[in-house]
Amino acid sequence: MTTALATPDVKTWPWQGFSIRYQQIGTTGAPVLCIHGFGASSDHWRQNLPAFGEQHRAYAIDLLGFGLSDKPAPNQPLPYTFETWGQQILDFCREVIGQPAYLIANSIGCIVALQAAVDGPEWVKGVVMLNCSIRLLHERRRADIPWHQRLSTPIVQNLLGYAPVGRFFFSRIARRSVIRNLLGQAYHRPEAITDELVEAILAPALTPGAADVFLAFVRYSQGPLAEDLLPQIRCPVWIIWGQDDPWEPVAMGRDLANYPAVKTMEELPGVGHCPQDEAPELVNPLVLGWLGEAEAA
Template identity: 65%
Template sequence: MTLSQSVAVTTHTWTWQGLPIRYQTAGTSGAPMILIHGFGAHSDHWRKNLPVLAETNRVYAIDLLGFGFSAKPPAGQPLSYTFETWGQQVVDFCKEIIGEPAFLIGNSIGCIVALQAAVLNPALARGVVMINCSLRLLHERRRELLPWYRNYPSAILQKVLAYQTIGQFFFSRIAKAKTVKKVLLQAYGRKEAVTDELVNLLLKPAAEPGAADVFLAFIGYSQGPLAEDLLPQVQCPVLVLWGDRDPWEPIDMGREYANYPMVEDFISLEGLGHCPQDEAPEVVNLILQDWVHKKTV
């Protein structure tokens, strides 16, 4: 794939709730898009999308509070790591930085953030694109539907990791290049997309103060909204993309989202895993540009 070399991507810091938030932007014309990363990622996970999408649109990629190179304050001081918090962050970003309604595009938990933002302030969401939405299988309501032998181990793990010493040790063991690469090779359908560059860019923020606490806070987060709670409240059109090789978020479960009236289309992406925008940007970028164009002409 040849990435666009004609559009510059710049990095900025936005002060939100008194805390520094990192974001990247590219493009000078066209309807704005906000790219929202998944768990353990940050705006660099959209590095293959930003310059290409910027050829037709103004594009922004944001590091959610607690992730990437944004602030990582202790949970609850002053904000908790919840979808309500991140949804409000995206709403305020639209108001203060973009200054107009935008298309909200998320991957994994970023989809829930996008939906939450669209519910909090419908006037600021022109459309939502969900790319391999997190089904939140650790959510307490999800676990109630699982047989005990699948539910019980997850509940125990969450309780054990709540002990700070154990949780910090667990994080230190997984925040290593070898482990991260192994996880990515499981998650990605296109194994060749798992490069040392990708591993290093995802791993670098793990050395930031507070990174372990954010990771553990989210692992223990079993409440909050599910996509099926938010979709009926969304007033803008929704597009769903899903890599059919995703081992974490099964496409058969994801297809249920196509039944909601605001979902205009559900596109299965053959041979791709949990992060199609990084595995096959040449496919995802075209779909995004085409859909947004149709919504703005």
């Protein structure tokens, strides 16, 4: 896209004593805030922010512990939970945006967005969820996974809790070849897995504290599920789901469309876990259309 808005401004925001990176583009219209998934960052919205910025004040944020935001040790002083990240989003709306915003989120970012909408409904105008995390590692999901995973998951999580083992495991993952292979599982379109994308995932993984954040989250089997939060939502919710997502099955995602807050669910054939990056030409018009209708109403 060759417009004056093609490159977002990259900024930092002090929150709870930590430095938070965010990106901003656009000067008019209702604000939108994009929230990334696990292991990603605000760079995962690089193909969406310019389009959103043409009609909205558009922001994307690095959650605490991810991207180029600070990565304090878990529970020193903040735990890496959806309540913590939800509070981060609400404070960002208050202190940086200065008015209620639409939240656009992918994967675990959807749970963050829903948590923020529940905790601070006056600051959230609506939520767009892209392939919302089903949280299959949650302790209340154990009945939904194969029996051998039911037995092995707690064992592996406990093993990773031993720092030398966990950090060695993370060091084996934080490599270009491994990241490219993982993206090859998540994405259905191989041409979407570019060197730029691999570097956007790898660079934050090599920063201090990244391993401990990763290990804290993979052992986090508590907290809310989407179905806990959706009944409490007062704002409209729209859902986009890549049908070929191997990590968050669309068959389970369809159940989320039954909650009263959900206005519509759009399935994208031939698209995987990160539709905003894999198929921005499909996602951007859908999102802008929904937000335009909501603003007109």
